[in-house]
Amino acid sequence: MFKLSRLALPFPRPVAGACALLGLAVLVHQPARAQTEAMLTLESLPRPTMPRAESGPVVPSQVLRWRQEAEAAEHGENGLPRDPVLAAQLYCRAARFGDAVAQYNLAWMLTNARGIARDDAQAAYLFAAAAEQGLPQAQAMAARLGEPLGAPPPCLRPPDGEAPPLAAQAVAARKPAPAAKPLAPPPPPPNAPEPIVRFVNLEAPKFQLAPHLVLAVMATESNFDAQALSPKNAQGLMQLIPDTAARFNVKRPSDPVQNIRGGMAYLRWLMAYFEGDVALVLAAYNAGERAVDRYRGVPPYAETRHYVRKILSAMGGQVSHPFDASVTKPSPMLALLRPRAS
Structure with missing residues (x-):
């Protein structure tokens, strides 16, 4: 100390x-x-x-x-x-x-x-x-x-040999890829309460989010504890800090319905801001979008890197997600990650 x-x-x-x-x-x-x-x-x-x-x-x-x-x-x-x-x-x-x-x-x-x-x-x-x-x-x-x-x-700055292994996915996600058959979504986490699973399955599509992504984030954030409170005053199932709750018009973060909807609203915004790059979205949910912009990828924070790896693994390694470009302008940092035209 x-x-x-x-x-x-x-x-x-x-x-x-x-x-x-x-x-x-x-x-x-x-x-x-x-x-x-x-x-x-x-x-x-x-x-x-x-x-x-x-x-x-x-x-x-x-x-x-x-x-x-x-x-x-x-x-x-x-x-x-x-x-x-x-x-x-x-x-x-x-x-x-x-x-x-x-x-x-x-x-x-x-x-x-x-x-x-x-x-x-x-x-x-x-x-x-x-x-x-x-x-x-x-x-x-x-x-x-x-x-x-x-x-x-x-x-x-990550030194040579210690660059976050997930940061390269931001570059890969910018490259055109051939169409592939969508993978079947993974099952809900085994400890996910059935009422929460049903609610997320119903509400996530309204926010243009895959339910298994929301559930994976929720499992890592709070382990499905609606009363969870972090030392940084992050609250509820989606662990909303006061600034994020206010930003997405969550009046009562202790209310599970408002908390989940607020977390999904933030994830939808991050999807648009990082153009569907799941690794960057998860890193920003954990460390903030400013940190991701500053590091031009997944920050080298040990906690954030572990967080991203854990959720990507739970999602079966999915690295891209559909997004609504009308929600917000993309991060200026993304232009720096796109490969230059030859």
Whole structure:
């Protein structure tokens, strides 16, 4: 969690003179290694060596552990010396996979030159990424620093060999494909209550959605618990956050009928926005369409990648879905993914 010093000051003060003095005071008390490497930038940070057992898809527990190890290295905890360079390396790795606290902590190091070179532009991206996930401290700093400019930092870009495997489906979905016989839809999840299945079968076509898609999302979001409430205040069967509920005119998110219809309205909008690309739609339902646009595909967040894989598997690997282009204009990002005409 955040240290007391950071909670006492809800956000750092990136004023040039003050930050220069703060950075100097910190460097005087850092270990020899940190002093010699204090001017490393994010681009020049060597990547920490990870255990061989951590090969394969990254899961949320790994990301949490990287962030906790980064905090220990930054503050000299658990019997270890302070090592801000290692902290920045591990924060970067956790930030790449969507850990909002790691994104905030690394941005804080950047704005205060804590063992790595100060870079307000890259910090702005990291604060913005954490703010999109609802972190109050990050929201305050993102508002203060303004809209990020330039290229995203490496800690918000998948490195070579770690690009989300599903992102390529966005490109594939843009290519014309020969007509194929539609596959039979998978059966409802075994624990889906019969009244919910009947309601979804009746209502989903009104929203131009396949019922098995809605049921797969619902199973993953709430496991069919109408009273489900997440730490981010996502509510009900379709786990609508307050902003989404208001956006799609859901007056009572606790009402199962309104909740399901609100979730289907959002899925219909996402289908039009991402032109029927199921992987992008699912990623946006989990992480928000802005995150998908920014990453130009499925974000590298461990939770989001697992979410998309799980639902696609439940749907039998379906990667495209019919959509109504009149619902909304398509994402401008899609034009960047379309192959250029030869």
